[in-house]
Amino acid sequence: MIDSALKTGKSRRLNLIVAVSAALLSTSVFLFLLVSSWNFFDQVSDLPQYVITGKMLDAGQGADIYSGSAVGSVRHELFPTIPPRSLVMLSPPPAALLFMPLGLLPASLTKLLWQPFLLLLAVAGILLLKKTYKLTPNETLWLWAICAFFGPFFEGLKIGQLNSAFLFFLCSSMYLFRSGRDLSAGAVLALFILKPQELITFGFYLLGAGRYRAIGMAVAVVTVLCLIALALIGTTGYESFWQLLQNPEIQKHVMQPELTATVRGQMTRLGLAPNIVSSVSLVCLAAAVAISFLWGRLQARSPNWLEAGIVVALPLGLLTAFLVHYYDLVMLIPVGIALIKSPISSRFPPAMVLLSMLALVVVMMPVSTMIHYDLLVSGAWKLNPFMILLTAASVTVTYYCFRYRKDWQQVPAELTT
Secondary structure (H helix, E strand, C coil), rough: HHHHHHHHHHHHHHHHHHHHHHHHHHHHHHHHHHHCCCCHHHHCCCCHHHHHHHHHHHHHHHHHHHCHEEEEHHHHHHHHCCCCCCCCCCCHHHHHHHHHHHHHHHHHHHHHHHHHHHHHHHHHHHHHHHHHHHHHHHHHHHHHHHHHHHHHHHHHHHCCHHHHHHHHHHHHHHHHHCCHHHHHHHHHHHHHHHHHHHHHHHHHHHCCCCCHHHHHHHHHHHHHHHHHHHHHHHHHHHHHHHHHHHHHHHHHHHHHHHHHHCCCHHHCCCCCHHHHHHHHHHHHHHHHHHHHHHHHCCCCCCHHHHHHHHHHHHHHHHHHHCCCCHHHHHHHHHHHHHHCCCHHHHCCCCHHHHHHHHHHHHECCCCHHHHHHHHHHHHCCCHHHHHHHHHHHHHHHHHHHHHHHHHHHHEEEEEEE
């Protein structure tokens, strides 16, 4: 008995040492690469777009935030060293209000604080996952080690994108839902107005699952933001936003749908006619919405209703979204944890699990970086490996969830009540 206890203690210490070493190594490499990319921040960062929007709203120029010429003038004043490129806000008017605090800070200070701020949000999101699913210290360290090498996470942080914020929003809402605070969770989900396309299917899942309080709160928050935006930018601003979305130059050179890991992105990459791309994309989105809503109805009374929606509705939503970039796949991190901790995790054959682990190499650095820049951005490949991987994962998980839907009635010990 004593020998067994000693061996167990040594094994735990060894596992902890390995986990700490992996986390430290990945963090060191991650920070080195992030600092090394700082020289390219002005050329590729999306931060100037957010700062300019905040400055213009604070200065009473809200009606012009979707005007290329007006934004260009402010860009030249605030960021004279960055090369000329489109910095027009692509988020809807109510979302633009969320950038107003950035307008209160000097642009130079915002530039210094932005990436550390996003990194802190990502770490906070991971800690919330730890708390929600009662991850052990070893599991948490390994999760961070994997995140640090996760291509979408690094690429988004490198250019100052909001994907780390979305990760935090999603993890926060999951924690609040699991804590029984649906109203607070709904208020957090309303922040996805910054990129509402990422949450369409999950919203319909919540509707099917009968989470009306969360939906009502999200709608209320968005409505208030819409009214405030209307007062600040007027109907002219709303009209300009709609016209901006219809601009073919913006669609081609700014949105770059051919680089996205979506059904629409893959069809655009193959050079299909725009009307075919639009029609098929809408059909796929409608199917994803219908599946998510039906799945919500089936899991409405399940003790694992949240995890059931996260692992089915979110991947389907990313796959069929109008526009979801490579770095937005960071949303799959909580999806993976929810799946591992779900009642159906034992249903996947060992061979499939091993194959899935091997396939993850595609989205881990440096492989993901090579694929993104050398094969996709350059146009060398017509097929998007990220889209193929997302499709395979979404279809497989959805199939297993529906096939073993009764398993979701179990209550895993890891879940908070």
